[in-house]
Amino acid sequence: MKGALEVRAITKRFGALTAVDAVSFTVAPGEIMGFIGPNGAGKTTTMRICSTLELPDSGDVRVDGISVTEHPREARARIGFMPDSYGAYANTTIHEYLDFFARAYGIRGDARRSVLERVIEFTSLGDLREKHIDALSKGMKQRLCLAKTLLHDPAVLILDEPAAGLDPRARVELRELVKALAGMGKSILISSHILTELAEMCTTVTVIERGTVRGSGSVESIARGVSGIQRIYARSIAGAERLERALLELPFVKNAHIEREGVAFDFEGDEAAAASLLATLAGAGLGLCEFAPKTVDLEDVFLSLTEGRLQ
Amino acid sequence: MNAPATTGVRLEDRVNPILVKEVRQALRGKYFRVLFWITLLVGTLIGVGIVSAIDEISFVETGRVFFMAIFGVLSAAVHCFVPFSAFLATSAEWDENTYDLLIISNLRPRQIVQGKLLSALIQALLYYSAFGPFLVFAFLLNGIDLGSVGVILAGSVATSVALTFVGIAASSLATNKVMRVVLMALFGAGLIAAWGMSMGLAAGITFEPQVLSSIEGQVAFVAYLTVAVVVALLAQSIALGRFAHEEENRSTPLRVMSTVLVLFASAWGAWLVQQFGDSESIFACHSGAAALLFFPWLISSTEPEELGRRASAVGPKGTLATLLSAPFLPGGGRAATLCFLQALLAVVTSQIALGFTASRALRLDNSVLAVAALYAYLLAYTVLPAGVAAYFVQRRSARVLLRILMVVAIPVGIVIPAMLSMFFGSGPGSALSHPLNPFSTLYDIQFGAPSPFTYAVLGLALLLALLVNAPRVFAGLREVLRARASRVQQAEDAPRA
Numbered sequence: 001m002k003g004a005l006e007v008r009a010i011t012k013r014f015g016a017l018t019a020v021d022a023v024s025f026t027v028a029p030g031e032i033m034g035f036i037g038p039n040g041a042g043k044t045t046t047m048r049i050c051s052t053l054e055l056p057d058s059g060d061v062r063v064d065g066i067s068v069t070e071h072p073r074e075a076r077a078r079i080g081f082m083p084d085s086y087g088a089y090a091n092t093t094i095h096e097y098l099d100f101f102a103r104a105y106g107i108r109g110d111a112r113r114s115v116l117e118r119v120i121e122f123t124s125l126g127d128l129r130e131k132h133i134d135a136l137s138k139g140m141k142q143r144l145c146l147a148k149t150l151l152h153d154p155a156v157l158i159l160d161e162p163a164a165g166l167d168p169r170a171r172v173e174l175r176e177l178v179k180a181l182a183g184m185g186k187s188i189l190i191s192s193h194i195l196t197e198l199a200e201m202c203t204t205v206t207v208i209e210r211g212t213v214r215g216s217g218s219v220e221s222i223a224r225g226v227s228g229i230q231r232i233y234a235r236s237i238a239g240a241e242r243l244e245r246a247l248l249e250l251p252f253v254k255n256a257h258i259e260r261e262g263v264a265f266d267f268e269g270d271e272a273a274a275a276s277l278l279a280t281l282a283g284a285g286l287g288l289c290e291f292a293p294k295t296v297d298l299e300d301v302f303l304s305l306t307e308g309r310l311q
Numbered sequence: 312m313n314a315p316a317t318t319g320v321r322l323e324d325r326v327n328p329i330l331v332k333e334v335r336q337a338l339r340g341k342y343f344r345v346l347f348w349i350t351l352l353v354g355t356l357i358g359v360g361i362v363s364a365i366d367e368i369s370f371v372e373t374g375r376v377f378f379m380a381i382f383g384v385l386s387a388a389v390h391c392f393v394p395f396s397a398f399l400a401t402s403a404e405w406d407e408n409t410y411d412l413l414i415i416s417n418l419r420p421r422q423i424v425q426g427k428l429l430s431a432l433i434q435a436l437l438y439y440s441a442f443g444p445f446l447v448f449a450f451l452l453n454g455i456d457l458g459s460v461g462v463i464l465a466g467s468v469a470t471s472v473a474l475t476f477v478g479i480a481a482s483s484l485a486t487n488k489v490m491r492v493v494l495m496a497l498f499g500a501g502l503i504a505a506w507g508m509s510m511g512l513a514a515g516i517t518f519e520p521q522v523l524s525s526i527e528g529q530v531a532f533v534a535y536l537t538v539a540v541v542v543a544l545l546a547q548s549i550a551l552g553r554f555a556h557e558e559e560n561r562s563t564p565l566r567v568m569s570t571v572l573v574l575f576a577s578a579w580g581a582w583l584v585q586q587f588g589d590s591e592s593i594f595a596c597h598s599g600a601a602a603l604l605f606f607p608w609l610i611s612s613t614e615p616e617e618l619g620r621r622a623s624a625v626g627p628k629g630t631l632a633t634l635l636s637a638p639f640l641p642g643g644g645r646a647a648t649l650c651f652l653q654a655l656l657a658v659v660t661s662q663i664a665l666g667f668t669a670s671r672a673l674r675l676d677n678s679v680l681a682v683a684a685l686y687a688y689l690l691a692y693t694v695l696p697a698g699v700a701a702y703f704v705q706r707r708s709a710r711v712l713l714r715i716l717m718v719v720a721i722p723v724g725i726v727i728p729a730m731l732s733m734f735f736g737s738g739p740g741s742a743l744s745h746p747l748n749p750f751s752t753l754y755d756i757q758f759g760a761p762s763p764f765t766y767a768v769l770g771l772a773l774l775l776a777l778l779v780n781a782p783r784v785f786a787g788l789r790e791v792l793r794a795r796a797s798r799v800q801q802a803e804d805a806p807r808a
């Protein structure tokens with residue numbers, strides 16, 4: 001697909017350990033996909049494969065329609081990868097650092113000068129351009145690394161934990177930068193451990209654990225897809241205890257418990273079952289005054305999909 | 312930034328980006344600045360010291376002594392500091408995690424290595440030009456002629472380039488920090504030895520300039536330059552391999568180079584035999600070649616066995632061509648195959664060189680026997696331990712350690728039996744003469760007769776090397792054939808898809 005990142009059944013083993021096991025997903029242009037999973041889940045490995053830094057044992061990744069295994073050089077020109085630990089050169093200023101990588105990407109003459117101006121402005125590094133990079137704070141370094149990643153105007157951005165170590169303001173700024181990039185039609189894959197932050201900027205997420213994808217899609221759709229479970233919150237005039245007792249006798253209801261004045265529970269039935277559940281409750285004389293699906297957040301999805309076992 | 316002329320812009324764009332970055336970093340860094348001024352200061356002090364002692368040294372000698380003293384300081388700079396800074400600049404790419412960034416920036420390994428080399432050479436050039444006035448002064452003091460100065464400087468530039476390449480190659484060998492510190496120590500020791508050697512050679516030429524007018528002296532000088540070039544080329548292909556991405560075929564260029572080196576040694580030996588009629592030349596040439604081949608053999612025979620996805624994807628169509636190309640493809644087993652073939656090639660071409668050029672009967676000359684023994688030792692010290700280790704070593708850091716141990720094994724193999732025999736009472740005079748010592752055995756073959764025991768040990772080592780490596784040699788060939796079969800299969804499937 002034009003401009004997209006398509007990951008097709010990639011598998012990577014390190015000795016006996018299968019770090020990435022038949023992982024597939026697609027990030028479309030303009031989409032920001034959050035890539036979440038516990039430590040050692042295989043996020044970095046997957047991203048390194050997408051960036052041609054690691055070769056998968058099987059499977060393939062296409063960037064803007066180009067295979068990273070067959071045409072790594074062409075693919076690299078279309079990928080911007082921001083590694084989790086990036087390198088700084090000693091005795092080099094921000095401007096020189098960016099100038100070096102622009103040269104490395106083969107950007108020449110006036111084009112290079114204007115590209116440098118553009119990324120420096122985009123990442124608000126203008127006032128720091130003559131500063132030595134050894135002397136930069138973590139947040140400035142992350143910006144610099146993002147600026148470096150954007151030099152060759154890649155169609156696909158792969159950002160490995162870009163928000164790690166940033167203060168709240170810098171995070172908000174990073175989020176705005178990423179959204180702006182998606183607005184330009186770039187496909188963005190971004191990994192992070194800070195779920196609230198991903199929830200605010202990502203259009204879709206992929207959850208990975210121990211090398212396998214546990215769910216992929218919009219937050220709501222995977223929450224529903226976990227096992228057809230829906231979380232519902234209900235409240236009645238008759239009181240929470242009576243409602244809870246009544247609920248526990250009904251089919252498809254699980255994990256009911258009192259929350260504030262009402263009851264929250266998991267419901268495993270389909271829509272028809274939900275309709276009959278509502279009818280039963282309404283007819284039970286409990287004085288039902290609230291019955292609504294509870295909004296799930298990314299944290300719920302993450303915790304229900306992963307087992308919390310480290311690899 | 313002011314706007315330079317258009318040609319300037321174009322030129323500036325063509326410059327290797329690594330070179331720009333490296334020069335910037337080097338000239339700004341403490342390492343270069345401090346050492347540069349210290350070297351210059353020491354040179355000046357020594358120069359002034361010698362000039363003020365001018366009455367006590369005979370007139371002709373003054374120029375020579377002055378030249379040697381200055382050259383000694385210059386040599387420390389261009390033969391030690393510069394290659395060492397290239398080593399450090401290369402390790403920085405691993406230490407600072409920038410290697411991945413270089414790879415995804417689509418920089419080619421050749422650009423990376425060339426950039427590092429040129430930046431080191433610019434530093435060397437700064438040293439040479441800073442010392443230029445001193446050398447001119449030495450010439451004005453009399454006692455040293457321009458020819459000698461030219462030869463010494465040419466040799467010194469060649470040495471500096473070769474050592475810089477070796478520095479880049481050595482530091483590219485280990486991505487692990489601890490291993491690199493070990494390599495750094497070894498390389499540093501080597502540089503100090505090289506410094507001593509270059510001073511010795513320069514002193515030889517300075518104090519006896521007539522050696523350069525003899526044909527032997529000239530051949531020796533050309534031989535020296537040749538060795539420097541070959542060392543530089545070998546080190547370059549090692550470094551290029553290391554800087555290529557892990558999944559690329561990093562091994563083939565080095566293997567082709569080492570094969571060319573074997574042929575080159577025989578060809579040069581043949582020419583020398585024809586010129587001087589001395590069959591020992593062929594052995595001398597192969598001694599040099601074998602000393603250099605040690606490193607490519609060591610590195611390639613300890614490679615992981617897998618062919619790799621990218622190397623599997625390309626190759627010849629025919630079965631025979633596939634088998635012939637196999638020894639040149641990555642993998643330790645295939646490297647072992649190539650080492651055996653190169654040893655055979657060396658012996659056969661040496662015999663041919665003697666047989667044809669010196670118009671001798673085709674009988675095994677002592678020199679050819681010595682060449683055979685030479686390569687048998689090389690196999691015994693590289694392919695044999697590599698074959699044994701192939702059964703155990705899997706991890707990358709273990710592989711680097713293995714390579715270091717194999718280098719250390721040679722002095723150990725020579726010294727330990729000698730110490731044992733001294734301990735158990737045979738006289739110290741003969742202690743170093745034992746079958747594990749290639750030097751004593753090769754000397755014996757040339758000028759005496761080694762004991763049957765020596766031949767037995769050498770034969771046994773060769774047999775063991777063959778046996779130990781046989782499984783991976785066959786596995787390596789099978790893997791290449793399988794890769795070819797799947798390529799052919801894919802090509803058949805492709806039009807249908």
Ligand SMILES: Nc1ncnc2c1ncn2[C@@H]1O[C@H](COP(=O)(O)OP(=O)(O)OP(=O)(O)O)[C@@H](O)[C@H]1O
Binds near residue numbers: 044
């Ligand atoms: N080069 C390697 N050699 C051996 N094992 C590796 C290598 N790289 C990664 N692994 C292993 O693969 C697994 C996945 O690692 P990866 O770095 O992809 O996880 P991650 O999801 O990025 O974790 P984190 O959240 O901590 O960054 C881990 O168990 C790790 O130990």
Ligand SMILES: [Mg+2]
Binds near residue numbers: 043044045084160
């Ligand atoms: Mg990671």
